[in-house]
Amino acid sequence: MSDQTDRSAVEELTEAQAKDELARLAQVLAEADAAYHTDDAPVMSDADYDALKARNVAIEARFPGLKRADSPSDRVGAAPAEAFAKVRHAQRMLSLGNAFSDDEITEFDARIRRYLGLTDDAPLAYTSEPKIDGLSLSLRYEAGRLVQAATRGDGETGENVTANARTIDDIPEMLERAPDLLEVRGEVYMSHEDFAALNARQADQGAKTFANPRNAAAGSLRQLDPAITAARPLRFFAYGWGELSAPLAETQMGAIERLAALGFVTNPLTALCDGPQELLAHYARIEQARATLGYDIDGVVCKVDDLALQARLGYRATTPRWAIAHKFPAELAWTRLEAIDIQVGRTGALSPVARLAPVTVGGVVVSNATLHNEDYIAGRGASGEVIRPDEDGAPKDIRVGDWVQVYRAGDVIPKIADVDLSKRPAESEPYAFPAACPECGSDAVREPGDSVRRCVGGLVCPAQAVERLKHFVSRAAFDIEGLGAKQVEAFYRDGWIAEPADIFTLKDRYGPGCLTQLRNREGWGEKSAKNLFEAINEKRKIPFGRLLFALGIRHVGEQASNLIARNYGRWDAFTAAMDAAAGLDGPEWERLLGIDGVGEVMARSLVQTMTEPHERAGIERLVAHLEVEEAAAPDTSGSPVAGKTVVFTGTLERMTRAEAKARAEALGAKVSGSVSARTDLLVAGPGAGSKAKKAADLGIEVLDEDEWLALMGAT
Ligand code: IVH
Numbered sequence: 001m002s003d004q005t006d007r008s009a010v011e012e013l014t015e016a017q018a019k020d021e022l023a024r025l026a027q028v029l030a031e032a033d034a035a036y037h038t039d040d041a042p043v044m045s046d047a048d049y050d051a052l053k054a055r056n057v058a059i060e061a062r063f064p065g066l067k068r069a070d071s072p073s074d075r076v077g078a079a080p081a082e083a084f085a086k087v088r089h090a091q092r093m094l095s096l097g098n099a100f101s102d103d104e105i106t107e108f109d110a111r112i113r114r115y116l117g118l119t120d121d122a123p124l125a126y127t128s129e130p131k132i133d134g135l136s137l138s139l140r141y142e143a144g145r146l147v148q149a150a151t152r153g154d155g156e157t158g159e160n161v162t163a164n165a166r167t168i169d170d171i172p173e174m175l176e177r178a179p180d181l182l183e184v185r186g187e188v189y190m191s192h193e194d195f196a197a198l199n200a201r202q203a204d205q206g207a208k209t210f211a212n213p214r215n216a217a218a219g220s221l222r223q224l225d226p227a228i229t230a231a232r233p234l235r236f237f238a239y240g241w242g243e244l245s246a247p248l249a250e251t252q253m254g255a256i257e258r259l260a261a262l263g264f265v266t267n268p269l270t271a272l273c274d275g276p277q278e279l280l281a282h283y284a285r286i287e288q289a290r291a292t293l294g295y296d297i298d299g300v301v302c303k304v305d306d307l308a309l310q311a312r313l314g315y316r317a318t319t320p321r322w323a324i325a326h327k328f329p330a331e332l333a334w335t336r337l338e339a340i341d342i343q344v345g346r347t348g349a350l351s352p353v354a355r356l357a358p359v360t361v362g363g364v365v366v367s368n369a370t371l372h373n374e375d376y377i378a379g380r381g382a383s384g385e386v387i388r389p390d391e392d393g394a395p396k397d398i399r400v401g402d403w404v405q406v407y408r409a410g411d412v413i414p415k416i417a418d419v420d421l422s423k424r425p426a427e428s429e430p431y432a433f434p435a436a437c438p439e440c441g442s443d444a445v446r447e448p449g450d451s452v453r454r455c456v457g458g459l460v461c462p463a464q465a466v467e468r469l470k471h472f473v474s475r476a477a478f479d480i481e482g483l484g485a486k487q488v489e490a491f492y493r494d495g496w497i498a499e500p501a502d503i504f505t506l507k508d509r510y511g512p513g514c515l516t517q518l519r520n521r522e523g524w525g526e527k528s529a530k531n532l533f534e535a536i537n538e539k540r541k542i543p544f545g546r547l548l549f550a551l552g553i554r555h556v557g558e559q560a561s562n563l564i565a566r567n568y569g570r571w572d573a574f575t576a577a578m579d580a581a582a583g584l585d586g587p588e589w590e591r592l593l594g595i596d597g598v599g600e601v602m603a604r605s606l607v608q609t610m611t612e613p614h615e616r617a618g619i620e621r622l623v624a625h626l627e628v629e630e631a632a633a634p635d636t637s638g639s640p641v642a643g644k645t646v647v648f649t650g651t652l653e654r655m656t657r658a659e660a661k662a663r664a665e666a667l668g669a670k671v672s673g674s675v676s677a678r679t680d681l682l683v684a685g686p687g688a689g690s691k692a693k694k695a696a697d698l699g700i701e702v703l704d705e706d707e708w709l710a711l712m713g714a715t
Pocket of ligand 1: 093094095096129130131132133134135136152187239240301319320323325
């Protein structure tokens with residue numbers, strides 16, 4: 001597409017030329033529309049059509065007064081009926097762990113060395129580059145041609161924004177001498193200058209303005225009409241890749257250089273750093289340059305340079321072990337604390353929330369901040385230590401009416417850093433944390449050792465019930481399209497659903513025949529009602545791990561749910577095992593504790609919830625409507641250890657314990673901490689003690705480290 005030349009030409013048009021050009025474009029595009037929609041005989045390629053539409057929008061943006069009554073911009077040409085189509089990423093798009101201090105970078109380096117078994121003085125190179133504050137995009141090239149662009153979405157599934165990405169100048173349409181299959185990943189962003197101009201234009205036209213360049217970039221990329229995206233000046237920095245048919249290089253730096261050679265824009269502040277001290281020095285350099293870059297960055301990303309080491313380090317649930325984001329310090333602002341509200345969460349936790357006089361912190365208006373718990377309000381941390389000392393070292397508490405200092409770091413919920421005691425109103429009183437649940441009136445008790453006060457109302461507490469339902473339908477849980485937090489609240493309020501099982505009988509109760517009931521609700525039409533029932537039906541078949549996570553059991557998060565699911569395989573095997581572990585002893589209890597990654601607190605919470613009669617009855621009512629899929633073992637076709645239970649003991653010499661465990665799990669093995677009759681393999685390094693003896697007694701196969709590596713085909 002020749003929008004580069006077209007766009008610069010727009011800049012040079014006189015008003016009279018622009019008027020003529022808009023008339024010409026209106027005619028050409030109307031003919032093209034008719035040919036396409038009415039005659040089914042397109043007269044131009046999609047790309048040419050998009051380019052003309054973009055040109056039309058760009059001219060209108062420059063001369064708003066010339067916009068025609070029959071402007072092609074107001075016609076929805078072939079915009080998809082639905083929002084964007086979904087795209088499943090061939091390789092997940094992950095996020096980054098954060099570091100907020102120099103120490104955390106030193107610790108990042110130390111952690112990597114420990115994992116890889118490297119000494120403190122072994123050379124270990126990193127790349128360091130700005131963390132662009134935009135939105136990530138994955139570009140798929142096949143045979144050198146851009147075939148798809150997708151947003152990150154939830155990391156597994158994003159939105160197809162190909163037509164829009166094609167309008168971005170920094171994104172090449174064709175690549176020469178690229179691997180046959182190449183997914184390039186990077187950040188879409190808007191420069192400060194373009195952002196200011198866009199907002200000025202929007203304001204002129206009485207259209208909505210954007211809070212910051214990031215929002216403007218996101219709003220512009222996610223436009224159903226690519227012509228609008230084309231008229232918004234977006235840019236793209238390439239910093240990584242996804243699926244590949246051939247490696248780009250042997251190092252991160254080499255791969256970035258290769259992407260630059262292929263025609264991508266890479267960040268000029270990317271540098272190679274030898275160890276953590278150089279990482280910190282480069283961070284300081286980037287921080288210095290921050291104000292003059294002309295675009296927003298919110299930190300610096302450090303990545304292990306050697307790609308073979310990156311592969312060994314691998315990933316945690318959602319973040320790579322080989323990279324970290326070193327964030328800039330949060331921005332601060334002072335404002336008045338107007339009230340403290342208490343929110344009750346799904347596990348009954350009473351969370352105090354600060355209601356603030358709105359204040360802008362780092363470009364975003366903040367009017368709420370978390371206050372964590374009653375100790376935090378009183379100025380004390382988890383172990384009773386003073387977290388906000390006054391001049392005498394006594395804790396400064398937080399009171400309604402106080403002037404407080406608010407900060408945000410990244411996407412984190414705003415927090416309160418400090419209190420200005422000199423501005424405290426004379427009549428102010430220390431905050432009295434409620435001892436009863438504000439939602440249901442039940443006692444709110446604080447167990448010894450817990451910093452949180454919890455409502456004991458359980459299912460009778462409406463706040464807990466609603467929060468549990470919201471969690472149940474959330475993205476990582478049942479993810480029912482059309483049934484979000486807002487709908488759940490409304491349905492709960494009206495008595496349509498009280499517990500998860502009710503979602504699956506909604507149609508029988510309010511559906512056919514009664515369809516009008518749903519249709520007549522505010523915000524619902526025939527189509528959305530039908531879609532909702534279909535979306536619910538689709539989720540009757542659900543993976544074990546998702547179901548477990550959706551139950552919202554305390555201490556059992558998404559990763560743990562999947563881990564447990566993989567270990568038990570089938571739902572009925574799991575419930576039987578929980579029943580057998582009800583006494584918190586015996587072999588099934590031991591087995592649960594033996595799962596690497598399951599601690600005592602989690603195990604207890606899991607067994608107690610699964611065997612508590614009311615909870616269990618609710619779960620059974622739900623499961624009666626479901627087909628629970630057996631836990632999908634990782635794709636380990638051909639793996640000699642898939643499904644086997646492996647225990648490591650003694651000292652491993654060629655890799656660390658953490659690495660051994662991660663690799664075994666990636667190959668489908670279950671790694672357990674203790675030897676039992678269920679153990680299939682014991683990998684014993686030098687110094688193995690009682691575990692090796694027990695394994696021998698039980699007749700379990702024992703391998704040394706070399707044999708183990710040979711078995712995995714990784715010597
Ligand atoms: S590397 C495996 N490099 O930050 C993930 N990310 O917080 C590799 N981002 O989703 C990401 N600048 O959208 C990487 N130079 C950079 C980046 C960068 C911005 C974003 C990206 C990612 C998010 C993670």
